[in-house]
Amino acid sequence: NAGVTQTPKFRVLKTGQSMTLLCAQDMNHEYMYWYRQDPGMGLRLIHYSVGEGTTAKGEVPDGYNVSRLKKQNFLLGLESAAPSQTSVYFCASSNGLYRGRTDTQYFGPGTRLTVL
Amino acid sequence: GENVEQHPSTLSVQEGDSAVIKCTYSDSASNYFPWYKQELGKRPQLIIDIRSNVGEKKDQRIAVTLNKTAKHFSLHITETQPEDSAVYFCAASFNKLVFGAGTILRVKS
Numbered sequence: 001n002a003g004v005t006q007t008p009k010f011r012v013l014k015t016g017q018s019m020t021l022l023c024a025q026d027m028n029h030e031y032m033y034w035y036r037q038d039p040g041m042g043l044r045l046i047h048y049s050v051g052e053g054t055t056a057k058g059e060v061p062d063g064y065n066v067s068r069l070k071k072q073n074f075l076l077g078l079e080s081a082a083p084s085q086t087s088v089y090f091c092a093s094s095n096g097l098y099r100g101r102t103d104t105q106y107f108g109p110g111t112r113l114t115v116l
Numbered sequence: 117g118e119n120v121e122q123h124p125s126t127l128s129v130q131e132g133d134s135a136v137i138k139c140t141y142s143d144s145a146s147n148y149f150p151w152y153k154q155e156l157g158k159r160p161q162l163i164i165d166i167r168s169n170v171g172e173k174k175d176q177r178i179a180v181t182l183n184k185t186a187k188h189f190s191l192h193i194t195e196t197q198p199e200d201s202a203v204y205f206c207a208a209s210f211n212k213l214v215f216g217a218g219t220i221l222r223v224k225s
Contacts, residue, residue: 042205042217042218043205045212058212059214104165105162105213106162107160109159
């Protein structure tokens with residue numbers, strides 16, 4: 001099993017450009033998450049999904065959109081990139097908190113995004 | 117919403133000593149408390165977790181304690197080794213995880 005994978009690994013954008021980050025998991029997890037990680041601020045939740053076709057806002061959703069058309073994939077879009085979106089983006093997946101199952105989240109390797 | 121505070125932000129210890137990292141949370145409904153280790157340039161990885169019906173859990177040199185009344189939980193690493201050097205994150209969850217800001221642990225040999 002590959003676990004959680006992310007593409008691309010690195011990307012440099014100019015202000016105003018758009019892009020999509022792809023997350024894929026092969027563990028048949030229901031829940032998927034997108035986080036951003038900035039120095040000294042830990043991991044902050046952008047958007048998440050509790051199942052195919054569902055999405056919800058996290059702590060810092062502004063400037064991002066997401067889609068979960070297939071259970072194994074979770075896409076994060078930036079419509080008009082800004083320098084404030086320079087960060088490392090992590091995707092994660094889990095079984096979620098349901099019927100006593102522990103919400104262990106498994107993370108992808110991350111995407112380092114720079115917006116100039 | 118949930119808020120998680122983590123202390124200290126940096127911690128330096130001598131090899132073989134113990135290290136303790138503390139977190140407090142605000143939402144009394146939180147019932148799952150994982151700890152993640154992140155090495156430089158790598159992804160966060162779960163090292164230990166505890167649920168709200170358990171006060172303490174141990175896995176070799178790592179232990180976590182939970183005080184639900186005071187709403188705080190701690191990570192204890194004994195007999196630290198250079199490979200323990202990393203950033204450690206605590207988190208608390210009712211229906212989604214909220215992470216602390218992280219602790220940089222340096223183990224000096």
